[in-house]
Amino acid sequence: MSDIKVKDLADTIRVSPEKLVEQLNEAGISVSKADELITEEQKQTLLQFLQQRHGVADGKDASPRKITLKRKSVSEIKLGGGSSRSGGKSVSVEVRKKRTYVKRTPDEAAATELLNQQQAQQHAEELAKQEQLRQQEVARKQQEEVDRQKEAEAESAAVAAAIEAEKQASEEARLAAEEEQKALAEEAKSQTAKKANTEKTEPKLSASQLAHKKLEEADAKRRAANLARVEAEKALEAKRKAREEEEALEKAREEARQATVDAQAKEQKTDRKDTDTRHGKDKPARKGRHDRDDDFERKELHVREGKAGRRKKKKAAAPQKTPVLETEHGFSKPTAPVVKEVSVPETISVGDLAQRLSVKSGELIKSLMGLGTMATINQVLDQDTAVIVVEEMGHIAKPVQENQVELALEVSEEQVGEAVVRAPVVTVMGHVDHGKTSLLDYIRRTKVTSGEAGGITQHIGAYKVETSRGEVAFLDTPGHAAFTEMRSRGAKVTDIVVLVVAADDGVMPQTIEAIQHAKAAQSTLIVAINKMDKPEANPDRVKQELSNHEVIPEDWGGDVQFVPVSALTGEGVDDLLEAISLQAEVMELKAPVKGPAIGTVVEARLDKGRGTVITALVQRGTLNKGDIVVVGQEFGRVRALFNESGQQLDTAGPSTPVEILGLSGTPAAGDELQVAPDDRTAREIATFRQTKAREAKIARQQAAKLDEMFNKMEEGDVKTLNLVIKGDVHGSVEAVSQGLQKLSTEQVKVRVVGSGVGGINETDAQLAAASEAILIGFNVRADNAARKVISEKGLDVQYFSIIYDLLDVVTKAMTGMLEPVYKDEIIGLARVDDVFRSPKFGDIAGCLVLEGVVKRSNPIRVLRDNVVIFEGELESLRRFKDDVNEVNAGTECGIGVRNYKDVKPGDQIEVFERVLMKPTL
Known part of the structure; x- marks a missing residue:
């Protein structure tokens, strides 16, 4: 039945029933109570309504087109009036912000891009016009400067002429004064010349009068010249002041124009930055305490010269014009959400990711916590987690593979020659002490087990054996359960697995593990039933037990060859080699001999005299002495090659196990060996792998810290x-x-x-x-x-x-390290038949010992209706009037319980002793 109640649907989608009822009504579905039923069609109608509300059309992207971010910050303000000790009063101030971002469609993005291009073109045209106007203004200013210089030269010439005229007038006045003095002297000397002029003619001026008249005319001319000079200087000073005022006004206009141009340039720069951000050309955000939550460009606040410069120009004679105030702020908030294309590497720290997203680290950590991940600012995130959180915050994540440096190790088809037949790689597996190494020992005619502690192989050995049917590379793996990983590595590089099972022991746990490793590596399996020389050998039992693990012999209709052998006498060893050779021919094993070598590390150790020594199996190509190799996180030059007998080699082809000297460190068993083109490339690749491994290790450690803390809390x-x-x-x-x-x-x-x-x-x-x-x-x-x-x-x-x-x-x-464990062992049980009062000992219980023995020195428990009501020790134990240390079964006695006065008839007194047990894991 597809009908469901509204409240059940609300519980399923984790919303309140009231909100779901409201949404159903908005979708056109009449529902009044949460107990009403809705059909499947109504649920689909509600789903379509909610998708349309969130901007999702049919067949389009299901991601929401709108996202609303809410932010709340609480701060505390201390008010005055309180004592310094109490700190005064404080008021909590809560600021809430709510922002809604809308995701644009590809059409809207294309339209925005076209608009940005048009704006950029218009801005370029405006800049060109402004440059032309600026050049015209510069030419005009140059012409005005030339005219100003000419005018200043003319004014200076007029002032100089006035000064020269004044000098001439002064000189003429001086000469006139001298002539007047001479005339007066001559008149004083002529005392006798007092003749009366009787003739009726007009009186003539005397010499002194003429000189005095010339002096007055010279003084008048001098005063006029002086006045002209003063007027010329005043006119010159007035023009100079007017010119200074004009220059000040022009400077103010130029500053206003430049401020407007700067504001337009910054706005255009912001638009270009937003455009680049949409196209993935984002840059890491700046670090610092002024990081903002939104994707805004950082602006600088400047104080205009019109305000700060008034103090310096206060002493100027002419008043300056008040500069024009700009009403447009340099900070412009984006009107639409900024969606970034963030490149996400394989590993990235929380702080670096926050910089790429241009958000605070706290916001990113909050988003991670919302996704269920506890993180710190320095924690390293893997690529999948980083992609999820980037998309969760409304941006576009672009996963980037950082292993470009390792592409230098790739081998082109021209470097690889034609594949030729190679020797099979055979791994010998089986349970401990089933004769794996003894079988190999017989094949290659050496005593490998003589050098092993206790005759047990402790690590992988690799050998290449020359047989009558060709070469075969053998890998001997330990059989103990602790070496499961080592056997697993052996199975991954092998072609054929020889499973050695003792005929007198059968299938054991490590035998089953070897079968699992062989199947996981998809290797061909051959079973060697060893120890056939023993009288108790039973190969049919081995076949029966292996068939339970899907290893069916060929004679039973399966596809697995079973070869009975004896590592001690050599019986069946030739048949085993023939089976291996036949299986290798069927598999048609081939590998190219030409080209750089590629292999796998079988084992690695640190030799005191020779340094790092690794045992590697070459799988393709040819490894030469002197090649530069990269092995896992290590690199180096091959200084020497040795075979299993210790003989030096110059080259090693496919399916050849060799020992290599010359690496920078000890790699892990199972790492891949590759030949690098040069030492620099090898060093870069090794360093890159070390860095990635270190980052991954730090990520694992930090991820496990919280789990470890909770485990410690649980474990105690x-x-x-x-x-x-x-x-x-x-x-x-x-x-x-x-x-x-x-x-x-x-x-x-x-x-x-x-x-x-x-x-x-x-x-x-x-x-x-x-x-x-x-x-x-x-x-x-x-x-x-x-x-x-x-x-x-x-x-x-x-x-x-x-x-x-x-x-x-x-x-x-x-x-x-375990704490000692004690066990309570019951040794006696007595029944209380009556209680007697004693002035010396208090209440004494008259008891009959039912079983065991009651000892005075042992602890006791008082039982009532088979329930323990008291645990303590005896005060006294008497048989008649005598104190005794113990009372056996079937005997009556008097028992006094220390610090307990509530013994009643019918109670039972249980006597026990604590026995120390040996702790076990």
Whole structure:
């Protein structure tokens, strides 16, 4: 039935029933209560209505076109009036912001792009017009300057002429004054010349009068020249002041025009930046305390010269014109949401991603918490998480692969020659002590097991054997359960898996694991039933048990070859080699010999005299002495090549296991070996891989911190055994670490605080001392400096060569860390028949011992209706009037319970003792 109640649908989609009823009514579905039923068609109608409301049409993108962001910030303001000690009163101020962003369609984006291009073209035309006007203005100013200079020269010439005229007038006045003085002197000398002129003629002026008249005329001329000079200087000063005022006004106009041009340029720059952002040309945002939540360009606030410069120009004689105030602010808020195209690498920190999104780190962390991810600003996010959070914040994520540097290792088709037949790679697997290494030993006529501790192979061995049917590359893997990872690596590089099963032992746990690894690697399986020389050998039992794991023999109608062999006598070994050769011919194994070599690291170790030594299996191409190789996170030049017999080689072709010297460090078993074109490329690739591995490790550690914290809270007081493990080869160290960590229980956890390849050095000892760990050396020993630290710190050091002993010792150490366990064992039970009053001992219970024995020194429990009501110890134990230490079954006695006075007839007194039990994991 498709009908459903409104409240049930509200619970399913996690909204309130009232809101769902409101949405149904808005969609045209008449619903009044939450208990009403709605049909499937009505649900579809509601879905279409909600999609249309959010801007989603049929067949289009289902992502919302609108998103509303709400932000709330609370601050506190302290008011005056309070004492300094109390801090005064405080008022909480809450600011709420709400912004809605609309996602544009591709048509709208194209229209916006066209509009931006038109605006850019208009802006270019305006700039060209402004440049033309500016050039015209410059020419006009130059012409005005020339005219001004000519006018100033004319004014200066007029002033100079007035000054010269004044000088001439002064000189004439001086000469006139001298003539007047001479005339007066001459008149004083002529005392006798007083003749009366009787003739009636007009009187004539005397010489002194003429001189005085000339003097007056000269003074008048001098005053006129002086006045002309003063007028000329005043006119010149007035023009100079007028020119200064004009220059000030022009400067103010120029500043206003330049401010307008700058504002238009900044606005155009903002538009161009938004356009570039839409096209993915974004730049990382600036760091700092002024980062904004929105995608705005940073503006600078300047103080106009008209305001700040008034203080400096206050002393000017002429008043300056008030500059025009600009009403347009330099900060312009975008009218539409800015959608960025963010390049997301494989790993990126939260801080870097926030810069690329131009948001605060806190906003990004809040979004991550909303998605269920606890993160810090320095935490490294993987690519998938970063893409999700970028899309969640309304931007476009573009995943970027950062392994471009590794493309230099790719081999072109011209470098690869024609594929030729190669030797098969055979991996020998099976349970421990089923004869894998003994079988290989017989094939290659060497005693490999003689060099192994306890006759057990502790790490992978690679050998190339020359048989009558051609060459075969063998990989021998350990059979112990702790080396599951090592066997897994062996299965990944192999063509044929030879599963060795002891005829007298049958299928064991590691045999089943080997079958699983072979199937996972899709390798052909051949079963070698070993130890056929023993009387108790039963091959039919082996076939029956393997058939339960989908390994069907050929004679039973299956596709798996079963070959009975004996590694001790050599029986069936030729048949096994023939089966391998036949299977290889059927598989048509080929690999190119020409071109750079590609291989896989089988094992890696640190040799004291030769440095890093790796065992690698070349899978294609030819590895030459002197090649520059990249192996995982390490690189180096091949200084020497050795085969399994220790003989030096110059080249190694496909399906050839070799030992390589010359790497910069110890790679992990299973890493890929590739030949690089030059040393610089190899170094760059190795550095890139190390950086990526370090970032991934940090990401895992930070992601596990919160889980580890919660685990510690749940576990409570869980004991932890810290270990520092050093081994001879990388595979052994990894396998031992995993085997020890699997020993962890709910009571005791095993924690490997440090591990590595090589002997125990001083750093390892210091680490063990700081973490209170046990030092474990697997086929390695401590050097002199480490032994000194071990002696001073009193550290516990354990050396092992066989993993069985290592696991047993660690298990005992974990058992010793457990708290002692006590068990209550009931030894006697007595029934209370009556209670007597004693003035000395109080209430005495008259009891009959039903079973066991009642001892005075043991603790007791008082039971009433088979329920424990008191637990304590005896005050007294009497048989008649005598104090006794114990009373056996079937005997009456008097019992006084210490600090308990509520014993009643019918109660039972249970006597027990605490037995210390040996703690177990």
